[in-house]
Amino acid sequence: MSAHIAKDAIAKSFSKAASEYDEYARIQHVLAHELLTLCPRQDKKNVLDLGCGTGYCLPALQEIYPQAHITGGDLALGMLQHAQSQHPQFAYEISDAENLPFADEQFDLIFSSLAVQWCDDFSRVLSSAYRCLKPGGHLVLSNLAAGTLLELKQAWLEVDQHQHVNEFTVGTELLNNIDESAFTAVAVNINKHVDYHPNVRSLTDSLKRIGAHNLTAGRAKGLTSPSMIKQFKLAMEQQRHPQGLPASYAVLTCVLKK
Ligand SMILES: C[S@@+](CC[C@H](N)C(=O)[O-])C[C@H]1O[C@@H](n2cnc3c(N)ncnc32)[C@H](O)[C@@H]1O
Numbered sequence: 095m096s097a098h099i100a101k102d103a104i105a106k107s108f109s110k111a112a113s114e115y116d117e118y119a120r121i122q123h124v125l126a127h128e129l130l131t132l133c134p135r136q137d138k139k140n141v142l143d144l145g146c147g148t149g150y151c152l153p154a155l156q157e158i159y160p161q162a163h164i165t166g167g168d169l170a171l172g173m174l175q176h177a178q179s180q181h182p183q184f185a186y187e188i189s190d191a192e193n194l195p196f197a198d199e200q201f202d203l204i205f206s207s208l209a210v211q212w213c214d215d216f217s218r219v220l221s222s223a224y225r226c227l228k229p230g231g232h233l234v235l236s237n238l239a240a241g242t243l244l245e246l247k248q249a250w251l252e253v254d255q256h257q258h259v260n261e262f263t264v265g266t267e268l269l270n271n272i273d274e275s276a277f278t279a280v281a282v283n284i285n286k287h288v289d290y291h292p293n294v295r296s297l298t299d300s301l302k303r304i305g306a307h308n309l310t311a312g313r314a315k316g317l318t319s320p321s322m323i324k325q326f327k328l329a330m331e332q333q334r335h336p337q338g339l340p341a342s343y344a345v346l347t348c349v350l351k352k
Pocket residue numbers: 104105108109119122123126144145146147148150151167168169170173189190191192206207208209210212213304306
């Protein structure tokens with residue numbers, strides 16, 4: 095994320111969304127399953143799911159690594175409490191991806207699906223994960239790049255000059271961060287995914303209900319007037335495809351080895 099967002103605001107927003115998250119997280123679940131297919135099929139004893147949210151990926155990680163001790167880490171206490179209630183068999187730890195609270199060389203694998211786009215500095219995420227991995231350990235991670243939610247951004251630009259959509263770091267900068275890290279890249283890709291919605295309410299609700307609505311400092315203060323919402327809806331409708339209203343996601347996926 096290129097514009098700074100306070101960590102407590104992020105934690106609060108996701109904590110509030112915890113109980114409804116899985117019901118609305120359609121694209122997040124699809125992308126999590128795609129990322130799980132990239133996990134190295136070799137024995138891993140100690141595994142961290144970083145930004146585990148509701149713990150959705152934890153049982154799948156246990157299936158891939160049946161012998162592993164698995165920890166779910168997340169910035170949002172509410173998410174971890176929800177995860178623990180759903181999956182009490184795993185360990186949980188409040189964790190900030192930019193400053194992990196774990197020992198050096200603790201994990202054989204760190205998995206992270208669509209969590210670190212909330213961090214200011216991807217290079218700090220990489221160095222923190224590197225420190226906590228054993229030599230030979232893997233980081234399997236996805237992140238969002240600029241181009242994500244571009245249809246919403248374009249539609250709001252027709253309404254006013256406020257920032258209504260979160261800013262995402264440009265893909266080339268994320269790739270440079272990987273190049274400059276101490277990791278060896280096994281696989282790195284940026285792919286576009288499009289999620290379609292029947293109407294504007296469904297699209298904006300899906301972001302709000304998972305806690306991923308706009309938290310950036312330049313967001314419009316106060317209420318958005320009914321006429322602005324009408325203008326926004328019209329601008330979105332102009333982008334309609336036969337499948338519905340598009341919401342694009344530019345997704346960086348990487349498998350990195352220490
Ligand atoms: C979109 S959800 C993804 C949850 C889960 N990985 C999944 O795929 O269902 C993003 C999660 O990242 C967490 N998060 C945001 N910033 C974080 C940070 N700096 N460190 C750790 N977790 C963070 C949020 O609290 C939220 O639970």
